[in-house]
Amino acid sequence: xxxxxxxxxxxxxxxxxxxxxxxxxxxxxxxxxxxxxxxxxxxxxxxxxxxxxxxxxxxxxxxxxxxxxxxxxxxxxxxxxxxxxxxxxxxxxxxxxxxxxxxxxxxxxxxxxxxxxxxxxxxxxxxxxxxxxxxxxxxxxxxxxxxxxxxxxxxxxxxxxxxxxxxxxxxxxxxxxx
Amino acid sequence: xxxxxxxxxxxxxxxxxxxxxxxxxxxxxxxxxxxxxxxxxxxxxxxxxxxxxxxxxxxxxxxxxxxxxxxxxxxxxxxxxxxxxxxxxxxxxxxxxxxxxxxxxxxxxxxxxxx
Numbered sequence: 066x067x068x069x070x071x072x073x074x075x076x077x078x079x080x081x082x083x084x085x086x087x088x089x090x091x092x093x094x095x096x097x098x099x100x101x102x103x104x105x106x107x108x109x110x111x112x113x114x115x116x117x118x119x120x121x122x123x124x125x126x127x128x129x130x131x132x133x134x135x136x137x138x139x140x141x142x143x144x145x146x147x148x149x150x151x152x153x154x155x156x157x158x159x160x161x162x163x164x165x166x167x168x169x170x171x172x173x174x175x176x177x178x179x180x181x182x183x184x185x186x187x188x189x190x191x192x193x194x195x196x197x198x199x200x201x202x203x204x205x206x207x208x209x210x211x212x213x214x215x216x217x218x219x220x221x222x223x224x225x226x227x228x229x230x231x232x233x234x235x236x237x238x239x240x241x242x243x
Numbered sequence: 244x245x246x247x248x249x250x251x252x253x254x255x256x257x258x259x260x261x262x263x264x265x266x267x268x269x270x271x272x273x274x275x276x277x278x279x280x281x282x283x284x285x286x287x288x289x290x291x292x293x294x295x296x297x298x299x300x301x302x303x304x305x306x307x308x309x310x311x312x313x314x315x316x317x318x319x320x321x322x323x324x325x326x327x328x329x330x331x332x333x334x335x336x337x338x339x340x341x342x343x344x345x346x347x348x349x350x351x352x353x354x355x356x357x358x
């Protein structure tokens with residue numbers, strides 16, 4: 066008998082399911098960042114709003130990269146259903162605390178998929194995931210740096226306005242010398 | 244003609260409840276179960292397996308439940324109306340079939356692909 070499992074798809078059922086869960090998490094992240102952009106926009110933090118609009122776009126691109134990979138490898142990519150997005154925040158700082166938490170959760174999730182790939186010897190998917198690990202280095206750095214600005218500048222007086230201006234300048238240079 | 248088509252089918256797995264066979268020419272899978280014969284593509288059979296595994300058997304035993312489940316797949320013409328025994332039977336049949344598919348894949352890996 067033909068090897069229908071392998072002919073149909075490079076991905077095992079478990080890896081395909083994990084990647085579909087990751088697609089949902091990226092979509093959730095994108096929606097979450099859009100809600101954060103909305104909150105910042107409404108509260109006059111224009112640079113932070115733009116930062117989160119860009120982050121939302123970025124997460125959407127990650128979602129689509131995973132989506133196309135699943136399809137290209139013969140799997141079934143599932144368009145996720147996203148709801149329960151938080152829209153109100155207690156403070157400017159809380160927005161960035163949530164953003165860092167979100168990035169950490171995404172990194173952990175990719176690590177779990179990579180562990181499954183190792184177990185199944187799915188080196189093709191593992192190689193594909195390397196791109197995301199590199200991205201997560203940047204994403205976590207940016208989220209951590211944004212929070213650091215709150216401590217460095219302080220929120221008193223015009224502090225929040227100053228933090229907002231500096232958010233737009235956050236760049237990750239991968240250890241290159243300035 | 245039908246007899247010829249029958250001959251070319253390879254049985255993948257069978258139980259007392261039914262059987263699943265594969266046509267090497269078209270790669271279609273024929274499920275014979277509960278007095279019905281339905282032909283699926285491989286991804287469709289995977290979806291059927293997923294749907295069957297998601298049936299809440301405990302809920303089916305509730306007095307308020309009709310005791311029947313309608314198994315319908317998007318894109319497929321046929322549907323199954325099954326009681327709890329038939330659900331368990333189909334679950335067994337599909338589980339055995341996918342075990343055979345995976346076993347076949349592993350054997351091919353060992354005998355033909357690994358240098």
